[in-house]
Amino acid sequence: MKLNPLKIRNLTAKYPVIQAGMGVRIGSAGLAAAAAKAGGFGTIASVGLGDVNNTDITNYFEHCNQALAGLIREAKAEVAGRGPVGINVMVALANYDLIVKTAVREKVDFIISGAGLPLNLPEFVGDADIALIPVISSGRAFELVVRTWLRKYNRRPDAVIVEGPLCGGHLGFSMDQIEHPETCSMDKLLPEIREVSKKYDMPDLPTLAAEEVACRADIEKFLRMGYDGVQIGTYFITAQEAGIDEKSKQVFINATKDDIVIIKSPVGLPVRVIKTKLVQKVLSGERTPFTCPYRCLRSCNPAQSLFCIARALMATWSGDVDNGLFMCGCNLDAVKKIYPIQEFFDTLAGE
Numbered sequence: 001m002k003l004n005p006l007k008i009r010n011l012t013a014k015y016p017v018i019q020a021g022m023g024v025r026i027g028s029a030g031l032a033a034a035a036a037k038a039g040g041f042g043t044i045a046s047v048g049l050g051d052v053n054n055t056d057i058t059n060y061f062e063h064c065n066q067a068l069a070g071l072i073r074e075a076k077a078e079v080a081g082r083g084p085v086g087i088n089v090m091v092a093l094a095n096y097d098l099i100v101k102t103a104v105r106e107k108v109d110f111i112i113s114g115a116g117l118p119l120n121l122p123e124f125v126g127d128a129d130i131a132l133i134p135v136i137s138s139g140r141a142f143e144l145v146v147r148t149w150l151r152k153y154n155r156r157p158d159a160v161i162v163e164g165p166l167c168g169g170h171l172g173f174s175m176d177q178i179e180h181p182e183t184c185s186m187d188k189l190l191p192e193i194r195e196v197s198k199k200y201d202m203p204d205l206p207t208l209a210a211e212e213v214a215c216r217a218d219i220e221k222f223l224r225m226g227y228d229g230v231q232i233g234t235y236f237i238t239a240q241e242a243g244i245d246e247k248s249k250q251v252f253i254n255a256t257k258d259d260i261v262i263i264k265s266p267v268g269l270p271v272r273v274i275k276t277k278l279v280q281k282v283l284s285g286e287r288t289p290f291t292c293p294y295r296c297l298r299s300c301n302p303a304q305s306l307f308c309i310a311r312a313l314m315a316t317w318s319g320d321v322d323n324g325l326f327m328c329g330c331n332l333d334a335v336k337k338i339y340p341i342q343e344f345f346d347t348l349a350g351e
């Protein structure tokens, strides 16, 4: 099966692949640039770019803005127009509006937004020529986003990403659905999404599948199902260009499907993670006390949260394995090596 280019708004990538925004600092400038140059959409994760451990920083959110602007410039300079470069921004972040405005100022090509419903994303984008791509996990959620955007901003999404119940990161499903993924599988979600797209006059809206893609056959499976492309997270964590320390990449490589559990994240959603030391503490209800100078998440109550997710993800970034949090999708068994991302894209050429 030949893989067609992915066209979203006025952007085109050679292959129907979006490299997923993965925080903290996995999807950094290096990974996004490499993915965009190799023929995909390259996505910088905008979460947690300020250093929560640095008490010298007095304006955390401004620090985040500067760091994000730096990453966007770095990635765009490296790509030099050879592919689309954008950001991912989580609705759960307290500095959501500031991140989006920074991305607009830095002229990203696209903004992907999920982990909550991005109901007011267009407000911060204005009339900038940027593709807007919500991430959703049900037709109902998608309709709410589309209806709100049309009513308040006269704006339609340029594509939509459908995250399934087996995917990595925070999950837009109830625990009951996660325990019974067959009730909300990707083949069941697609007709729900297409129905909304048709109802609101977007019959050809590019619709991307985000769940367990690690090779060309996985992409072809979703294209046959009727999706227009895929977003890949977990499999790209151990790409050479991914921003985290090699010790942390080895944790993903050494773990298997049996090591995965779901915990409730301070973000307010369930999250799939590897059962490491920190996670065992969380599962037993033990609290790792922390001070919180910044309140980076809307939903987190630092007095009650069992751990600081920003610090835990920073620990993953720096290779502090004992204190890190290792989010992943169900296809961890496909993650077995560190490799240049070009190697993956090379398998997509030809028939």
Ligand SMILES: Cc1cc2nc3c(=O)[nH]c(=O)nc-3n(C[C@H](O)[C@H](O)[C@H](O)COP(=O)(O)O)c2cc1C
Residues within 6 Å of the ligand: 020, 021, 022, 023, 024, 026, 045, 046, 047, 088, 089, 090, 113, 114, 115, 135, 163, 166, 167, 168, 169, 170, 210, 211, 212, 213, 231, 232, 233, 234, 235, 237, 326, 327, 328, 329, 330, 331
């Ligand atoms: C380690 C990790 C970090 C992630 N970080 C984010 C994030 O910052 N924002 C977001 O919207 N989604 C995030 N996600 C979800 C991905 O963007 C993507 O949709 C998902 O990983 C796709 O499924 P897969 O992991 O099965 O490929 C993350 C996923 C992982 C595995």
